[in-house]
Amino acid sequence: MSWIKEGELSLWERFCANIIKAGPMPKHIAFIMDGNRRYAKKCQVERQEGHSQGFNKLAETLRWCLNLGILEVTVYAFSIENFKRSKSEVDGLMDLARQKFSRLMEEQEKLQKHGVCIRVLGDLHLLPLDLQELIAQAVQATKNYNKCFLNVCFAYTSRHEISNAVREMAWGVEQGLLDPRFHHVGQASLELLTSSDPPASASQSSGITGVSHCA
Numbered sequence: 001m002s003w004i005k006e007g008e009l010s011l012w013e014r015f016c017a018n019i020i021k022a023g024p025m026p027k028h029i030a031f032i033m034d035g036n037r038r039y040a041k042k043c044q045v046e047r048q049e050g051h052s053q054g055f056n057k058l059a060e061t062l063r064w065c066l067n068l069g070i071l072e073v074t075v076y077a078f079s080i081e082n083f084k085r086s087k088s089e090v091d092g093l094m095d096l097a098r099q100k101f102s103r104l105m106e107e108q109e110k111l112q113k114h115g116v117c118i119r120v121l122g123d124l125h126l127l128p129l130d131l132q133e134l135i136a137q138a139v140q141a142t143k144n145y146n147k148c149f150l151n152v153c154f155a156y157t158s159r160h161e162i163s164n165a166v167r168e169m170a171w172g173v174e175q176g177l178l179d180p181r182f183h184h185v186g187q188a189s190l191e192l193l194t195s196s197d198p199p200a201s202a203s204q205s206s207g208i209t210g211v212s213h214c215a
Helices: 010-020 036-042 045-069 081-084 087-106 108-114 128-141 157-174 183-189
Strands: 027-034 074-077 116-121 149-154 201-205
Touching: 010 045, 027 045, 027 157, 036 045, 045 074, 074 081, 081 087, 081 149, 087 128, 108 116, 108 128, 116 128, 116 157
Parallel strands: 027 074, 027 201, 074 149, 116 149
Antiparallel strands: none
């Protein structure tokens, strides 16, 4: 399935969208992709099919965000913690990512039409080299679009991001670029991958409230 599902909204969908747009709308919203394995177990299908269906639901969600005028979406797709899962499941997720980023490169006209800038956040060196290259191509191809933004957190945790930011600051002090006598809060925020405006809300796709390894 396409990353951005196009097509006219149904009459009922347009009615609902107009009601929602009548109120205040967030400019940035985040989604934590969770519950795909539970969905697969409930429906008695393979885990890989559960992950694939999760992506299809994401595509529908992105379509709604586009129609509602939400200009920035962050998707927490794959945590560094997920590497602890079985090799077969991790390999399946990497294959799914390859398929979807390859599809993204086939949809450049659609991305240009909507002005979608793709940003992928995380420790990408942890990923297979061919997947790193696909991601780099997608980011490079859309870097000049600025109507709306899709941030994909992949091989990411906030703890890892913060520790990396602290290491960067420590290196700056060591190199004489930062004065250790001052608290460089602003500099720390700039070192973060997620240094743009924070999302107004975060929704976990499983419906479970809790702390995620991604968030």
